[in-house]
Amino acid sequence: MTRNSKGSLVRPFSLPDSASRPVVTPLSPSVVYASDTPDALDDQYEGRVHGYTYSREGHPNADVVSQRLDAMEGGQGGVLTGSGMSAVSAVLLGLLKSGDHVIGGNQLYGRSLRMMKEDLPRLGIATSLADPCDIAAVAAAIRPETRLVLIEVVSNPTLRVADLDGIAALCRDKGILLAVDNTFTTPKAIRPFDHGADIVIHSVTKLLSGHSDVMLGYVVARDPEITARLRVFSVTAGLTPSPFDCWLAERGMLTFDLRFDRAQATAAALADHLAGLAGVKRVIYPLRPDHPDHARAQALLNERGCNMVSFELEGGRAAANAFTRGAEGLCFAPTLGDIGTTLSHPASSSHRALTEAERAALGLSEGFFRVSVGLEEPEALKSIFSEAVAAALAAS
Ligand code: PLP
Numbered sequence: 001m002t003r004n005s006k007g008s009l010v011r012p013f014s015l016p017d018s019a020s021r022p023v024v025t026p027l028s029p030s031v032v033y034a035s036d037t038p039d040a041l042d043d044q045y046e047g048r049v050h051g052y053t054y055s056r057e058g059h060p061n062a063d064v065v066s067q068r069l070d071a072m073e074g075g076q077g078g079v080l081t082g083s084g085m086s087a088v089s090a091v092l093l094g095l096l097k098s099g100d101h102v103i104g105g106n107q108l109y110g111r112s113l114r115m116m117k118e119d120l121p122r123l124g125i126a127t128s129l130a131d132p133c134d135i136a137a138v139a140a141a142i143r144p145e146t147r148l149v150l151i152e153v154v155s156n157p158t159l160r161v162a163d164l165d166g167i168a169a170l171c172r173d174k175g176i177l178l179a180v181d182n183t184f185t186t187p188k189a190i191r192p193f194d195h196g197a198d199i200v201i202h203s204v205t206k207l208l209s210g211h212s213d214v215m216l217g218y219v220v221a222r223d224p225e226i227t228a229r230l231r232v233f234s235v236t237a238g239l240t241p242s243p244f245d246c247w248l249a250e251r252g253m254l255t256f257d258l259r260f261d262r263a264q265a266t267a268a269a270l271a272d273h274l275a276g277l278a279g280v281k282r283v284i285y286p287l288r289p290d291h292p293d294h295a296r297a298q299a300l301l302n303e304r305g306c307n308m309v310s311f312e313l314e315g316g317r318a319a320a321n322a323f324t325r326g327a328e329g330l331c332f333a334p335t336l337g338d339i340g341t342t343l344s345h346p347a348s349s350s351h352r353a354l355t356e357a358e359r360a361a362l363g364l365s366e367g368f369f370r371v372s373v374g375l376e377e378p379e380a381l382k383s384i385f386s387e388a389v390a391a392a393l394a395a396s
Contacts, residue, residue: 025064027247031055057235061246065204068253069218072187073200078220079231080246084183084203086239087217088112091150091179091199094233095226098124100147105132105162107155107362109181109203110350116150132162133293139170148177153185153192153300157310157346157370158362159284161293164300168196177226183207184336188260189304198222199230206337207307209252210259214245259339259375263307266381267373271309273382279319279393281367284310307374308336313367313389315396320345320366326391327384336372341381344370367392 033052035041044051052059062080070078081087092115096102104116106129116127130141132151149171151162164180171178179199180192186207192200202208204216219234221227234240271285283290286297287305297305313319324332324343331342334349344350346364359365373381 025061025247025250027243028060029243030059055243056238056240058240059243059246061243061250062241065216065246065250065253066218068250069202069204069208070220072191073182073220074191074193075200075220075222075227077224077227077231078218079227079234080204080241081217081219081234081239082241082245083215084109084181084201084205084217085111085115086234087201087203087219088115088150088181090219090230090234090237090239091148091201092116092120092125093123093237094230095177096120096125096147099145101126101128101143101145103128103130103138103141103146103149105151105155106130107132107158107160108150108152109156109183112150112181132164132167133160135163135166135170138163138167142170142174142176146174146176148179150179150181152181152183153190154286154297154306154308156184156308157344157350157364157368159286159291159306159308159310161286161291161297161300163296164190164192164195164197171198172196184308185301185306186256186260188257189264189301189306193222195300199226204249204253206335207260207263208256208337209249210256210337210339211248211252212335212338214248214252216241216245216249260307262375263373264305266376266378267307267309267371268305269378270371270373270381270385271311274309274311274385274389277386277389279314279389279396281312281314308370308372310368310370312363312365313369313392313396315392316366317347319392319396320347320369322395323369323388323392326388328387330384336370338372339375341374341376342372344372346370 032054043049066078066080070076081090120127128141130137153162168178177198180197181201182192183203183206199221202218204218219230271283271288274280275283333342334344335342346368347366351359351364
């Protein structure tokens with residue numbers, strides 16, 4: 001409690017004076033902000049001055065992060081949300097209405113797929129899924145009432161590369177919004193606005209924050225009016241994030257460039273290493289010449305690829321168990337973009353709800369793994385994989 005001329009008050013009037021300023025963005029956990037007068041509040045609400053009122057509507061830590069992301073994606077006034085899925089939800093629930101139709105890539109992130117299959121139809125919004133690598137399939141799915149197409153540039157976990165330029169041209173021609181979830185690829189590999197996307201989405205939880213200690217999302221539209229609608233919906237629906245999560249995300253993002261370059265270069269080297277190991281049936285990495293979308297990956301991803309590598313072991317579940325047991329020091333955990341390398345096994349996690357036949361159609365056998373490459377020393381990582389694959393081979 002602070003003492004002042006009015007005696008003992010609950011709240012101090014101001015922060016201590018300082019001629020110097022902090023180097024690190026201060027954490028501002030205040031939920032509410034006080035104004036001088038109702039006129040001052042009018043000025044704020046009517047946009048004549050900038051200020052904060054209530055943290056669900058905005059706070060300094062969110063603005064610091066969204067400005068950084070705006071600069072990376074070439075957007076303006078982007079909206080931060082409490083998770084990647086709340087950014088996806090803001091787009092699908094904040095822009096569409098009953099009677100509309102939306103097309104999703106058929107290999108979207110699992111929860112995005114679930115929203116397309118379960119939640120939107122419940123609200124009277126029709127949905128179709130189409131292969132974003134096949135422009136004819138996307139064109140065939142378009143209806144007169146199609147309002148939006150949602151794709152990811154590189155699919156999870158099969159790492160196929162979408163025909164982004166083709167889909168953008170199609171959407172432009174038909175007056176349909178194109179939303180791109182750029183989580184996997186990041187603005188270091190591709191900026192979807194440069195390829196004609198209307199909306200860019202991120203799970204900032206992943207590579208951008210990078211330390212598996214914060215959940216955050218981001219969405220921005222090319223058209224400021226659409227961004228404003230996304231902001232209003234996010235505030236109304238309570239999708240906006242806490243100051244602490246934004247503060248942590250900013251700290252992680254300061255090293256994003258360095259982390260991405262290191263992880264991507266190691267991923268490319270690891271992909272080649274895996275391809276030479278006995279016991280590995282196939283390796284999927286977009287910049288390898290044997291990738292089915294190699295030419296498109298080179299054109300779209302600025303020769304940067306990504307930090308994700310998928311591969312298939314010979315042998316079934318026994319080989320998979322031996323592999324994760326043998327991969328000493330690597331986390332077998334359903335995430336990506338962490339500073340440490342993580343292993344994901346779609347058959348027992350992200351794709352476990354699919355039938356075996358559905359998994360087989362996607363090429364997801366019991367031996368299939370997705371690797372999110374982290375910052376380990378590349379030679380040490382290669383040797384861990386050599387030993388784990390050898391253990392898998394012995395068990396198969
Ligand atoms: N989009 C993609 C491509 C993802 O991989 C994920 C999560 O893995 C999400 C969205 C959802 O993000 P979050 O977990 O931050 O809600």
